[in-house]
Amino acid sequence: MSTATSIGSMPGAEDGDYAEAVRLLLGELPDLPHVPELPGRGVTAAMTGRGLAVVDGLAADLQPAGWRLTDASGVDHRRARSLLAQDLDVVEEQAQDYAGAFKTQVTGPWTLAATVEKPRGDKVLSDHGARRELAQALAEGIGTHLADLRRRLRGVDRWVVQVDEPALAAVVAGQVPTASGFGRHRRVHPPEASAHLEWVVAAITDAGGEAWVHSCAPQTPWSLVAGTGVAGISADLDMLGPSDLDTFAEVLESGRTAALGVVPSTDPASVPSDARVTERVQRWLDMLGLDPEVVERLVITPSCGLAGAGREWATQAVRLSATVARNL
Template structure:
């Protein structure tokens, strides 16, 4: 969500609770600084690993630096705000965390270069994330007693680049070797399993092209979340399988930044209906498994459009 101040976080919580009564979420407001960014948030959740902020970005260290401690403190403060404003909420609730491969592609080893370059380091990171997510979900369950369905969205925008060997090296002149698909699947599966064992429901989100959705489905996730315009013909069978099995497909169709001309809810509804027709699915039979979302995060939107985008998504969901 957009915003640059601490007050904007409380505003974001009130907005999602007011506009998304059926599926609110723990907002992220990355405009407040690197401690609130997707990577900073992910590192704040890790269990047993320390980090610090270097000129080149986040790096694992032996002892947590001041920025890592600040990221953890900010997460705790934000959860206090969510607990205060949503204390009477009952129903489904969603939170999200950066996935193991996106973190491995953005965080550096203690001596530099991405964790992605070290087989042991990326394994350790994925295991620390799995345990951290387990503890994070337990904390949320304790704070919001009325929630009967917890959804944890694992954000993996870098997964496609990881498996395609497109992540730049530190010098920028080369690319890290592609990760074998069995390993890519296993690390993601550890996180998915931890969420499930903790009583949550794991969804994986990516708004990047060429995301290996068939690989993701095999990890046992309960839902897929994608920018609809980024899905190719090869993804149709995967999403059809997910919907037919009663799992969730969260379709990103609402612009995530202010459009020159806002689409109408009727136009967006028709777009989803055409897509379902391509899959050979009846909206009446899969409607309970569909979620309508912005194409990606709303952090780059104006506050006015972020509110309009949520309302537009709700309207389309209602029509469907």
């Protein structure tokens, strides 16, 4: 049986848009709604700011060049944490009577390391000790975050925590720019890349959650991700290459989850029919050598970037994903 969910980000730039997004997801994704993210509200609501709001034991501030670790939390870091708490208040109010599975998203350790600076400049990625400390602080914070969600939504019997790693491909390929922009940080070797993800996955599992890793970047090392103990992997179908087929087939055959972004995230020139999208997924499963009738943990989603869509299309994309899941 297939289910549907969404990646995380939704359109909206005003505080009032958040409650509307929660209502939409609860109404259209009854099997797996999620805590929405509205990055259109500014840097404190965007991916890195949201991730730092979850990190435990480290302080940060917003500099002209972006987020930077500091000795004490600056006003923007405090705002990011406050905004997350306010958003969870809205989710708690709207989903008070909800029972079933629910998903939340956190920024992964490598994406944070590639987007946050050390106290004296340049990315955390450039320092072995700093990136290890950031990953461990994130793992610690996720446990606290998940405990807070459990307290707020007592009817949820299955928590999925999606770890967003759009920068992972660039990290392992040595493609993350240095602060000057003229160079690139050294590539992170697979054993270290895997270890940091394993800490986060283990923290989610220890807290009673189900860990998925999501990336919308091409050339993401999915075989490495699948070996970290994750319960699921999530990607846009358009971003998967021939070498990724075996990994996704193995994940599905082992009873783990594969979430597939197949619905356009921004307003398309022509709206695809649910039959057309369903057929595309069936062809992909056929390439994997899998029978749609026996695949139990396939999840259908819109592709990345729903925050850039108009509200009408965002609603339609979520609805279309749910329809395709039912068709399958």
